[in-house]
Amino acid sequence: MSVELTGGVRQEFETRPTSTGFELTGHSALRLLSVDFAEGWSHPSPLVDAAGVRLEHDTGITASVVIRSGQRLRLEVTLESALDEVVSVPGPTLRFEGERPAVAWLAGASGEVVLPSASGPGLLTQRRGVTSPADAGRAHLFEAEPWLRPRQILSSAWTYETYDGDIFDVPVEQSWLPWSRYVPRGDAVEISMPDGRVSASDGVEVIEQEGEFLLTPPGGPAEAHVWTSSGQTTIEIGSFDSVAALRSQAVASRAGLYADAVCYLIARQLTESWTHEEMLDALDRALGDLLEQPTAWAACAASIATRLGLPLAGEAAEAATKVLGHPTPDDVILLATHGLAPVELTSGGWPIGDFGRVGLEAVARIGYGRISTDGPPLRGRDVAIAKIFAAGLGESERGLRIAAYAQAAENRLLTHLTANPNPEHLAWLSL
Numbered sequence: 001m002s003v004e005l006t007g008g009v010r011q012e013f014e015t016r017p018t019s020t021g022f023e024l025t026g027h028s029a030l031r032l033l034s035v036d037f038a039e040g041w042s043h044p045s046p047l048v049d050a051a052g053v054r055l056e057h058d059t060g061i062t063a064s065v066v067i068r069s070g071q072r073l074r075l076e077v078t079l080e081s082a083l084d085e086v087v088s089v090p091g092p093t094l095r096f097e098g099e100r101p102a103v104a105w106l107a108g109a110s111g112e113v114v115l116p117s118a119s120g121p122g123l124l125t126q127r128r129g130v131t132s133p134a135d136a137g138r139a140h141l142f143e144a145e146p147w148l149r150p151r152q153i154l155s156s157a158w159t160y161e162t163y164d165g166d167i168f169d170v171p172v173e174q175s176w177l178p179w180s181r182y183v184p185r186g187d188a189v190e191i192s193m194p195d196g197r198v199s200a201s202d203g204v205e206v207i208e209q210e211g212e213f214l215l216t217p218p219g220g221p222a223e224a225h226v227w228t229s230s231g232q233t234t235i236e237i238g239s240f241d242s243v244a245a246l247r248s249q250a251v252a253s254r255a256g257l258y259a260d261a262v263c264y265l266i267a268r269q270l271t272e273s274w275t276h277e278e279m280l281d282a283l284d285r286a287l288g289d290l291l292e293q294p295t296a297w298a299a300c301a302a303s304i305a306t307r308l309g310l311p312l313a314g315e316a317a318e319a320a321t322k323v324l325g326h327p328t329p330d331d332v333i334l335l336a337t338h339g340l341a342p343v344e345l346t347s348g349g350w351p352i353g354d355f356g357r358v359g360l361e362a363v364a365r366i367g368y369g370r371i372s373t374d375g376p377p378l379r380g381r382d383v384a385i386a387k388i389f390a391a392g393l394g395e396s397e398r399g400l401r402i403a404a405y406a407q408a409a410e411n412r413l414l415t416h417l418t419a420n421p422n423p424e425h426l427a428w429l430s431l
Contacts, residue, residue: 001051007071009120009162015051015067017044021092022053022065024073029115029122030160032097035065035077035141038090057089061148065092072159077129077141079155081148088147094131094139094158096124100167103367104374106131106139109231110174111158113139114370120165129156130231133374167360168398170368176226177235177371182411185239185418188214189224196228200237220419235371238415243429244272246417250426251279258286260297261427267304268430284310294319296331297427300338316340329358330381337388337431359389359402369405378413380428388431 003024005011013026021044023034037044037055041063044053052066061081068074077092096102098115105112111126132140141156148154163171178189191198194211201223205216215224221238241249247269250262266283270276283305290298291312299319302312320340323331335341362385367375386406393399410429417426 003051003067003073004069005071005073005160005162006069007161008164011162013073017046017053019043021055022067024051024067028119029098029117029162030096030124031099032095033075033124033160034095035075035092036095037063037092040090059083059087059089061087061089063092072161074127075158075160077156078153079142079146079148080153081151083148084150086147086149088145091140091142091144091146093134094141095137096139097137098122101364101375102137103170103370103372104133104137104139105371106133106373107235108132108233109228110233111139112174114170114368116167116170116364116368118167120163121170122160122162123171124158124160127157127159128230129154129158131156136374168363168368168402170370173371178237180411181235181237181371182408182415183217183239185219185241186216187239188216189237190214191224191226193226193228196226198227199225204237221415236412238412238418240411240414240418243414243426244269246414246421246426247430248273250421250423258289259423260290260295260301261423263287263290264297264301264304264427265423265430267301267308268427271304271307280308280310287312287315291315291319294322296320296323296327296334297424299323299340300334303338303340333385333388334431355389355392358385359392362386362389363402363405366405366409369408378409378416380413380422380425383410383413384428384431 001015003013003015011026011028013024015024021034021036023032025032040058042056044055046053050066052064055063060083061079064078066076096113100116103114108130111131113124115122130142134140142154146154178191181189183189191213193213198213200206200215203218204222207214215237217237217239219239219241221236224235224237226233247265250265251269263283263286266279270280287298287302287305291302299316302316302319306313320335324341332341362382365376365382366378366386383406386402390399390403390406
């Protein structure tokens with residue numbers, strides 16, 4: 001049976017029962033949307049008067065899945081108990097696939113899945129229910145094993161809509177979310193919730209005044225719990241130390257002095273602060289060892305060290321030549337940003353691969369800077385390349401938008417690095 005999205009861009013989708021539930025397929029931003037049930041549920045029976053199915057669990061709990069046409073497609077999933085006792089059943093999961101990897105935020109009473117597309121993004125929004133991450137590309141509807149009281153009905157509702165735009169466009173986040181969830185250490189995260197209440201994880205100072213909440217987290221990530229009539233939504237917040245402060249901490253600890261990324265951090269920090277002679281001597285010795293089997297980080301560190309008076313210009317150039325004999329894409333990008341590869345980034349050159357493709361991959365890996373609960377862990381490499389990509393686009397609307405995505409992702413990554421330092425991620429952020 002077909003269903004139709006009748007908004008600004010009309011789209012038609014096909015639906016069908018599957019062996020484990022019900023699915024919808026399309027050809028644009030949303031390629032697949034399915035509701036799947038685990039073992040113990042009967043084979044789905046198609047509904048007569050709607051696009052959907054009905055199932056029954058061994059315990060006697062019944063379930064239904066319905067998808068309706070409209071300006072927004074609407075998906076409704078219900079679990080119903082006609083029993084006189086409390087029972088639990090394996091809950092259904094929602095699976096979503098798009099033209100590009102999705103950016104999912106599955107946080108209890110709130111849930112969104114953004115599906116980027118060359119023709120403009122799609123957006124799945126939870127309108128009723130409770131959701132949480134399951135496997136990659138899946139969300140729990142209700143809970144993994146929801147409990148139903150006697151005669152209880154549980155209901156989950158989601159809508160799907162599309163927006164005009166291109167592959168770099170995503171919808172704005174929900175308006176009640178804090179403008180900045182990750183702030184410099186000592187600053188407060190502001191949440192306006194006149195009709196709700198806000199609590200937070202241990203260590204977060206919470207001040208409330210007439211529905212305005214100020215949350216001051218300690219260094220690193222924390223959680224805020226926002227309660228409304230729909231239930232509880234959990235959002236990650238946090239505070240961070242600056243890149244320079246984190247570099248200074250890395251230099252002071254001297255941990256991993258003979259690692260190439262650590263040497264890069266030390267060289268970079270010494271050029272931006274007072275020169276510590278003992279540390280400079282240690283850097284010289286470490287680079288002497290590293291340059292025997294050079295890496296891109298070691299070559300870049302040696303190049304920076306020349307500004308500190310170390311006579312390593314020839315060694316840096318020779319190391320770069322050796323690395324460029326069998327480089328990875330990241331090696332070439334690193335060397336180019338330090339003038340050690342025959343490409344000038346500031347004049348619009350790009351050292352390897354297609355500029356747009358590499359930039360898009362980095363923007364996708366940082367989740368477009370949006371709030372999310374799944375996806376790959378943030379890496380300094382992706383944030384740095386997204387920033388370089390934005391700079392290459394200049395003061396254009398797209399360039400400014402991608403710069404904002406990268407800044408949001410950098411603040412989140414710095415928050416996590418404040419609690420759990422990682423020299424290589426920090427080195428990328430120091431470019």
